[in-house]
Amino acid sequence: MKKFKSKGQWLAGLAALAGIGVSGLIYAVVLNRSAEPVPVSLVTVERGTVETTLNESGIVELGNQQTIKSPTEGAVEQVLVQPGERVRAGQVLITLRYPERQTALGSQQAKIEQQQRIFARNQQKISEAQEQLRADERNLQTLAAGAREGAVARRQVQELEDKVRQTQATLRDAQTDTRTAALEIQALQLERQRIQQELRDTVITAPVDGVVLGIDVKNNDGVELRTDLITIGDPQQELVALQLAALNAAQVKVNQSARVSVIGADAETFSGKVQSLYPQAVVPREEERSQQRSSQSSEPTVPAIVRLDTPTGSLIPGSRVNVEIVLEQRQNVVALDTEVIQRNPEPFVWIRDSQSQAQKRDITLGLEGVLTVEVTSGLRTGEQVIIPPDEDEPQLQPGMPVVPANSPE
Known part of the structure; x- marks a missing residue:
C-alpha cells in the first residue's frame, strides 16, 4: 500500500511538471507570435495634384x-451638296423655286407701270392747268383795269374770276392726284423689291467656311417659311x-x-x-x-x-x-489617397515609423477631391502611410510591428 502511494505521488508530480512545461511552451508561442510583424499595405507620401471636379x-x-432655314414658302429645286462635304463661304448649297412669286412679280410690275401712266397724265394736267391759270390771270388783270376805267363791263370780270377759280381747283386736283399716284408707285416698288428679294433667296449659300452636318430636304420637297434646310459648322x-x-x-x-x-x-x-x-x-x-x-x-x-x-x-x-x-x-501639394484617411471625428492616418512600428498620426486636410486629398500638415513626403486593414484582419495599435505585405522579412 505504501509502495502504491509513492508511485501515485510520483505520477502526480510528473503530470504537474508536464503541465508547467506545456504552459510555458504556450506562453512562449503566444509571446513570440505577438512579436511577429503584421503584414500591411503601404503608400509613400508624395507631392501631386488635387482637384475638385x-x-x-x-x-x-x-x-x-447653324441651321439655314427657308426664307419663304416654295419648293426645293436642287440640293447641290452632300453631308460631310466641306464648303466655302458663298458656295451655293440649295436652290429653291417660287413660281407663284414669279407671277406676283409680273403682276406687280404691271401695277407699277399703270400708276406711272396715271402719274404722267396728272403731271400733264398740272402743266396744262398752270399754263391756263397764267393766261387767265393775265386776262383778269387786263379786264380789271378796263373795268376801273369803265371800258369793260363788271360782268365780264366776274366771269373771268370764276374761270380762274375753276382752273385753280383743277390744278389742285391734279396735284393731289399726282401725289397720290407717286405714293402708290412708291408702295408698289417696295412690294416689288420684297418679291425680288424672295426670288433672290431661291439661292441658298454657305454663310461661312465649314462642313455640311445634315440636310433636311431633298429635291422637289415643298417647304414652308423657316423650314430647316441644311446645317453647317x-x-x-x-x-x-x-x-x-x-x-x-x-x-x-x-x-x-x-x-x-x-x-x-x-x-x-x-x-x-x-x-x-x-x-x-x-x-x-x-x-x-x-x-x-x-x-x-x-x-x-x-x-x-x-x-x-x-x-x-x-x-x-x-x-x-x-x-x-x-x-x-492645387498642384505640387502633399497628396494622399482618400482610402487611407480615417476620421474619429478628426482626420488621422496610420504610418510606419523608422522602427517599423504602426503609429497614429493626426493630419490637417486642405482641398478634398474625389480620389485624392491635400494634406496641409501632419505628413512629409517620403513617409509611409498604412492602408487601413479590413475588419476581419488584425486591427492596428500604436507600437505594433508591421512589415510591408509580401515582404520577405
Missing part, C-alpha cells in the same frame, strides 16, 4: 454651327453644349479647364476650357429637353459651352460625351 454630359457641336472649332443645373452652374467659371471623353470604356480624353456660361437659367427648348433624357428636363438650366483646345476630327457632331470640369486645382 464637376461631371456632366453634353452634345458635340462645331463652331459657327466649322470643323476647326469643336464645342460641347451643356445644360447645367443652377446649383452646379454656380460653381463654374469661364476659362476653367475641362476634360472631354466619349461615353464608353477606354475612351480617349481631350482637353478643353469653358468658353461661355449663360448669365441666367432658362427653360430648355423642346429638342434640348429630348436630348437631356432627364426626369427633371423641364427644370430651368444654365447653358454653357466647352471648347476643345485642339480639334480632334473624331468627335461626331450631335453625339453625347462626358465632360469633367475642373472647379479647383
Whole structure:
C-alpha cells in the first residue's frame, strides 16, 4: 500500500511538471507570435495634384454651327451638296423655286407701270392747268383795269374770276392726284423689291467656311417659311453644349479647364476650357429637353459651352460625351489617397515609423477631391502611410510591428 502511494505521488508530480512545461511552451508561442510583424499595405507620401471636379454630359457641336432655314414658302429645286462635304463661304448649297412669286412679280410690275401712266397724265394736267391759270390771270388783270376805267363791263370780270377759280381747283386736283399716284408707285416698288428679294433667296449659300452636318430636304420637297434646310459648322472649332443645373452652374467659371471623353470604356480624353456660361437659367427648348433624357428636363438650366483646345476630327457632331470640369486645382501639394484617411471625428492616418512600428498620426486636410486629398500638415513626403486593414484582419495599435505585405522579412 505504501509502495502504491509513492508511485501515485510520483505520477502526480510528473503530470504537474508536464503541465508547467506545456504552459510555458504556450506562453512562449503566444509571446513570440505577438512579436511577429503584421503584414500591411503601404503608400509613400508624395507631392501631386488635387482637384475638385464637376461631371456632366453634353452634345458635340462645331463652331459657327447653324441651321439655314427657308426664307419663304416654295419648293426645293436642287440640293447641290452632300453631308460631310466641306464648303466655302458663298458656295451655293440649295436652290429653291417660287413660281407663284414669279407671277406676283409680273403682276406687280404691271401695277407699277399703270400708276406711272396715271402719274404722267396728272403731271400733264398740272402743266396744262398752270399754263391756263397764267393766261387767265393775265386776262383778269387786263379786264380789271378796263373795268376801273369803265371800258369793260363788271360782268365780264366776274366771269373771268370764276374761270380762274375753276382752273385753280383743277390744278389742285391734279396735284393731289399726282401725289397720290407717286405714293402708290412708291408702295408698289417696295412690294416689288420684297418679291425680288424672295426670288433672290431661291439661292441658298454657305454663310461661312465649314462642313455640311445634315440636310433636311431633298429635291422637289415643298417647304414652308423657316423650314430647316441644311446645317453647317466649322470643323476647326469643336464645342460641347451643356445644360447645367443652377446649383452646379454656380460653381463654374469661364476659362476653367475641362476634360472631354466619349461615353464608353477606354475612351480617349481631350482637353478643353469653358468658353461661355449663360448669365441666367432658362427653360430648355423642346429638342434640348429630348436630348437631356432627364426626369427633371423641364427644370430651368444654365447653358454653357466647352471648347476643345485642339480639334480632334473624331468627335461626331450631335453625339453625347462626358465632360469633367475642373472647379479647383492645387498642384505640387502633399497628396494622399482618400482610402487611407480615417476620421474619429478628426482626420488621422496610420504610418510606419523608422522602427517599423504602426503609429497614429493626426493630419490637417486642405482641398478634398474625389480620389485624392491635400494634406496641409501632419505628413512629409517620403513617409509611409498604412492602408487601413479590413475588419476581419488584425486591427492596428500604436507600437505594433508591421512589415510591408509580401515582404520577405
